[in-house]
Amino acid sequence: AAAARKQGKARQARRMLSSSSAGSSDAVPSLETPRATTGGLRGGGGRGNPVQLPGDFLVLPESVRRRREAPVRAVPVVDAKLPLLEEEEFKEEPLGGEESPSRQKPREEASSLPISCAEKTLAVMEGALFRARIKSSEDEGLGVTVKSTSDGRFVVHALPSATGERGRAEAAGIRVGDLVVGAYDELFDAKATLAELVERIKRAQAERMDVILVLKRGSASKARQNEMASILLAHGVIDDGQASVLTSMMSHLEARLEDWDARGDLLAGTDRCANKRRRRRRQAQQDEADVGARMGRWDKQSSSSSKRRGIRPALCVRILGTDYVEDHTVYVIWVLDVLAGAEWRVQRRFREFFELHDRLVSLRPSMDKLDFPMRRPSIYETVHSVNDRRVRLERHLRRVAGMLFSSRLHEQSSAVALALEAFLEVPKRRASLELLERNPDVRLRQAVQVAVYQLLALPVFEKIVGDIVHALLAADFESGADLLLKMKAYIDHLQQCVFDGAAGLFRAVALRRQPRIPEDDLAAVASNAVRRQIETDIFVPLMDKLHALLAADIADLDATLHFKCQAARSRPQSFFGIPLHHISPSSWESAIYQLSNIGSYTLPCDKLDALLAAAKEIPQLFLAEHPGTSAHLGADDFLPIFIYVLVNSDIPNLAYLQRVLCTLCDPDKKLSETGYYVATFEAAVHHISELEL
Numbered sequence: 001a002a003a004a005r006k007q008g009k010a011r012q013a014r015r016m017l018s019s020s021s022a023g024s025s026d027a028v029p030s031l032e033t034p035r036a037t038t039g040g041l042r043g044g045g046g047r048g049n050p051v052q053l054p055g056d057f058l059v060l061p062e063s064v065r066r067r068r069e070a071p072v073r074a075v076p077v078v079d080a081k082l083p084l085l086e087e088e089e090f091k092e093e094p095l096g097g098e099e100s101p102s103r104q105k106p107r108e109e110a111s112s113l114p115i116s117c118a119e120k121t122l123a124v125m126e127g128a129l130f131r132a133r134i135k136s137s138e139d140e141g142l143g144v145t146v147k148s149t150s151d152g153r154f155v156v157h158a159l160p161s162a163t164g165e166r167g168r169a170e171a172a173g174i175r176v177g178d179l180v181v182g183a184y185d186e187l188f189d190a191k192a193t194l195a196e197l198v199e200r201i202k203r204a205q206a207e208r209m210d211v212i213l214v215l216k217r218g219s220a221s222k223a224r225q226n227e228m229a230s231i232l233l234a235h236g237v238i239d240d241g242q243a244s245v246l247t248s249m250m251s252h253l254e255a256r257l258e259d260w261d262a263r264g265d266l267l268a269g270t271d272r273c274a275n276k277r278r279r280r281r282r283q284a285q286q287d288e289a290d291v292g293a294r295m296g297r298w299d300k301q302s303s304s305s306s307k308r309r310g311i312r313p314a315l316c317v318r319i320l321g322t323d324y325v326e327d328h329t330v331y332v333i334w335v336l337d338v339l340a341g342a343e344w345r346v347q348r349r350f351r352e353f354f355e356l357h358d359r360l361v362s363l364r365p366s367m368d369k370l371d372f373p374m375r376r377p378s379i380y381e382t383v384h385s386v387n388d389r390r391v392r393l394e395r396h397l398r399r400v401a402g403m404l405f406s407s408r409l410h411e412q413s414s415a416v417a418l419a420l421e422a423f424l425e426v427p428k429r430r431a432s433l434e435l436l437e438r439n440p441d442v443r444l445r446q447a448v449q450v451a452v453y454q455l456l457a458l459p460v461f462e463k464i465v466g467d468i469v470h471a472l473l474a475a476d477f478e479s480g481a482d483l484l485l486k487m488k489a490y491i492d493h494l495q496q497c498v499f500d501g502a503a504g505l506f507r508a509v510a511l512r513r514q515p516r517i518p519e520d521d522l523a524a525v526a527s528n529a530v531r532r533q534i535e536t537d538i539f540v541p542l543m544d545k546l547h548a549l550l551a552a553d554i555a556d557l558d559a560t561l562h563f564k565c566q567a568a569r570s571r572p573q574s575f576f577g578i579p580l581h582h583i584s585p586s587s588w589e590s591a592i593y594q595l596s597n598i599g600s601y602t603l604p605c606d607k608l609d610a611l612l613a614a615a616k617e618i619p620q621l622f623l624a625e626h627p628g629t630s631a632h633l634g635a636d637d638f639l640p641i642f643i644y645v646l647v648n649s650d651i652p653n654l655a656y657l658q659r660v661l662c663t664l665c666d667p668d669k670k671l672s673e674t675g676y677y678v679a680t681f682e683a684a685v686h687h688i689s690e691l692e693l
Contacts, residue, residue, distance in 0.1 A: 110214045111185040114516050116173035121519045124173070124217040125511035129181070132172045134211040136204065142211060143167025146180055148194045154180035156218070173519075177218030184212045228501030235497070237464055246460040249406065253454060254505055256405050260313075261512045311417045312426060312433070314338035314453040315401050316533075318540050319394040322386055323347065329386055331393060334602065335424050336536060338453045339446050340436040343602060346425050350375070353393055356423045360400065363412040363419065372396050402457040444513050449529040451509045455502055456533050464494075465537045472542055480550030484663050487542060491534050492667060498530045531666050532605045539604060539664070547656065554655040560689055561654045567693045568647045576647075577640035582633070584625055588645050591617040595649040598657070604664045608674065611661065614649075615642060615677045643684045658685045 110131070116122035117133040124130050134142050144167070145158040156178045161167035182188050183200050204211050228250060229243035238246065316336040323330050330347040337343070354375050361368045373389045400420050404413060421427065437446060455461065468490050477483045506526040510517060539546075551558070568575070573583050595614035601607045618641055619633050633641070651657060658681065665678050 110182050110187050113214065115212070118168070118171040121171070121173040123507060123511060123517045123519050123522050125515040126217050126219055128217050128515035130173075130215060130217065130516055132169070132174050132213050132215055134168050134172050134174075134213070136208055136210050137168065140168070142169050142201070144169035144174055146194065146197070152190065152192075154188075154194060154197065156180065156215075174213070174215065175218065179216040179218060180213055181216050182214030184214075187214060227504070228498070231497050231501045232460075232464075238460060242460055242463075246458065249458050249460070250455070250502070250505070253405055253458065254508070257451060257454070257505075257509060258512075261509075310430065311404075311414060312337055312339065312421060313404070314450045315421070315424065315426070316453060316536055317394070317397045317401055317424070318536075319390050319397070320345070320540075321544065322390060331390060333397070333424065334540065335426075336602075337426075337429075337433055338449050338533075340433040341442075341446070341449075341606075342429070342433055342436055344425070344429065348423070350389065350393075352423070353396075356419065357396070359419050360416055363415045364410055367400070367416075370396055370399055398457070398462070402454070405454045406458055444510055444517075445525050445529065447509050447513050448506055448525050449532065451505060452498070452502075452526075452529045452533045455505065456498070456537060465534075469538060469541050472538075473545060477549060480546055480548075480553050481659070483542070483546055483549055484659065487538060487546070488663055491531070491538055491664065494534050494538075495527070495530050495666075498534070499527055527666070527668065528605070532603060535603050535605055535664070540602060543602075546660075547653075550656055550659060551653075554659065557655040557689065558653060561685065562652075564688055564691050564693055565647050565650070565654070568688070568691060569650075573644055576644045578644060579637075581626075582622065582637060582641065584621065584641075586621070586625065587648075588618065588621060588641065590621055591615075591645045592648050595645055596651065598649075598651060604660055605666075607657065608661055608665065608678070611681060612674060612677055614645065615680070618642065618645065639680060639683065639687075642680055643687055646681075646684050647688060654685060654688075658682060 110129075113129055113131045114122060115131045115133050116124070118135065122130055134144075140162060143159060143161055144156060145160060146154050147157040148154055156169075156174060156176055159167055159170040159174065159176060161170070180188075180197065183197060188197075201211050226243070226247040229238070229246045232238045232246070233240070233243045314337070316338055318334045320332045320334050323332055325347070328349055330349055331353070333346045333348060335344055335346060350373075357367075357372050371392055373392045376385075397420075400416065404417055410416070426433070437443075456465070472483065472486060472490075475486075477486075503526070506529070507522065510522055510525065573587070574580070591614050594610065594617055598607050598610040598614075601610060618638065622633055622641075623629070646654075662678055662682050665674070669675055670678070
């Protein structure tokens with residue numbers, strides 16, 4: 001990398017020397033104005049109104065509104081009826097370090113490029129080609145100033161606007177620094193001039209046609225590394241010292257993720273430890289043999305010779321509680337593989353935790369500094385000591401799981417990660433996990449989800465989330481509904497903070513997988529990923545207390561629903577108001593199967609996805625079982641079918657599920673298709689409770 005930088009500087013110096021004799025105008029700086037866009041992943045203001053939190057304990061201040069910078073106009077609007085194009089030669093370094101002109105014919109055909117417009121703006125990776133449609137208007141210009149460089153390139157120099165709001169070009173997704181490489185479905189040749197581009201646009205405007213430009217995304221301004229720290233600092237959640245640490249760690253995390261994507265190696269950078277590894281190889285092998293003999297059955301897969309590509313990048317770990325098995329205490333560990341989206345539970349004795357700790361210390365002696373409970377005879381165990389040990393063991397596991405991205409890489413980082421995976425029984429599930437992550441439809445979501453997990457696993461966020469969970473566990477609530485509302489307030493508020501503060505990080509991760517993404521889709525992916533991880537960090541450690549409190553509130557309703565569901569399962573479809581021409585020959589078997597699996601998920605967002613999948617299966621199954629029909633199920637037709645499916649799905653604690661899903665549903669989704677199905681689910685539960693049987 002250092003050699004590449006030196007070569008780039010040398011090329012830049014040669015170009016500057018060669019251009020000085022030819023003469024050039026002053027370099028024009030980047031004039032892009034950051035703006036907050038509704039629904040886009042461009043920073044603050046993208047998720048609606050700030051969240052108002054209760055004012056008793058651990059209060060997070062009201063979300064501050066992001067300051068909007070005044071638009072910078074380098075070139076005033078001279079003639080609003082003509083395209084704002086002017087020809088001027090100025091020197092500018094090629095974007096992305098390229099020496100050849102950027103208007104050479106690229107590999108992609110212009111006609112196949114996606115179009116960015118005001119109705120559907122695209123997020124585009126640096127160097128990627130795209131088309132932008134600018135609506136034609138007789139009253140104003142295009143709102144873009146293009147200048148020609150001495151090497152024949154057309155560069156977007158400014159995005160002026162007569163009204164002070166976003167101009168038509170900026171609304172279409174054009175950005176300062178983009179290169180204009182063509183118009184409509186044609187690419188410019190090397191001899192094209194700016195006058196030809198102006199003439200082409202004037203003809204289109206004379207014919208009242210929309211202007212379509214083919215562009216190459218220019219280099220973006222460096223995202224503010226301290227954006228997240230500034231937001232949390234403004235809320236009063238962290239102090240100046242923690243803000244500095246968070247900024248540094250986020251910069252480190254972003255570099256690690258970029259290196260990982262570029263090299264395809266989760267442990268890229270450990271090669272510099274190769275010499276030291278060779279010197280210690282024999283001693284390490286001997287230590288592994290000595291410790292491995294005492295590790296037991298789960299250590300057989302943790303050899304340091306294992307391939308790096310088998311390492312899981314994000315394992316979320318929580319200890320849900322304890323159990324008593326065969327005269328000893330076992331700890332129930334909940335494991336979520338973030339990349340594959342799979343979850344499972346593992347039971348471990350403290351002896352196995354202790355052996356894992358010895359194993360990790362033998363691989364990396366500095367890990368002995370991590371907090372780990374002392375080993376003591378079981379006769380001294382009490383309820384308080386077991387609970388204290390559970391908290392410390394969970395903190396230790398989560399710290400080890402986050403070392404791959406929150407600490408400096410070590411020559412034994414791979415062995416440490418594999419030892420933890422063996423302890424969590426990852427090897428026996430590796431085949432199914434790798435199969436799940438190969439789904440191309442969710443690859444983008446998986447990448448952003450991993451980035452969110454690694455961000456929230458940084459020590460600063462661990463402290464914030466830990467304080468929230470501790471406060472909610474220690475507080476006395478009159479009812480489960482009060483705890484649920486408090487939990488929702490924290491989840492909504494943290495979601496907004498993380499979404500706004502790490503927008504640049506999520507955008508970079510997503511665009512490295514998919515060069516062109518609609519802004520709304522990118523925002524939805526990032527928002528869902530943030531919501532899911534925050535639910536993991538807050539809902540999971542609190543769900544036992546929530547269930548105990550809510551069970552007391554809704555015990556009678558749950559008993560009523562359970563009785564009526566059992567009695568109604570023997571009734572025909574017509575009993576629920578399903579007309580004869582809508583009756584399913586399979587009794588809606590596939591929809592019932594999907595909905596019956598809702599209990600296998602832990603997170604509310606995953607349960608909500610299962611509910612949506614079952615609801616969407618109903619109209620698809622109806623069309624498949626009623627060929628030749630052109631009618632679609634309306635709302636009045638859908639509700640009785642959904643009630644029938646819900647009754648026959650045999651879902652336990654139906655009232656509890658309805659309370660949790662309706663309360664913790666993302667506020668942004670309540671006005672979308674998800675909100676419709678959640679309201680339908682709530683209406684179905686209410687209808688079942690009033691059935692006369």
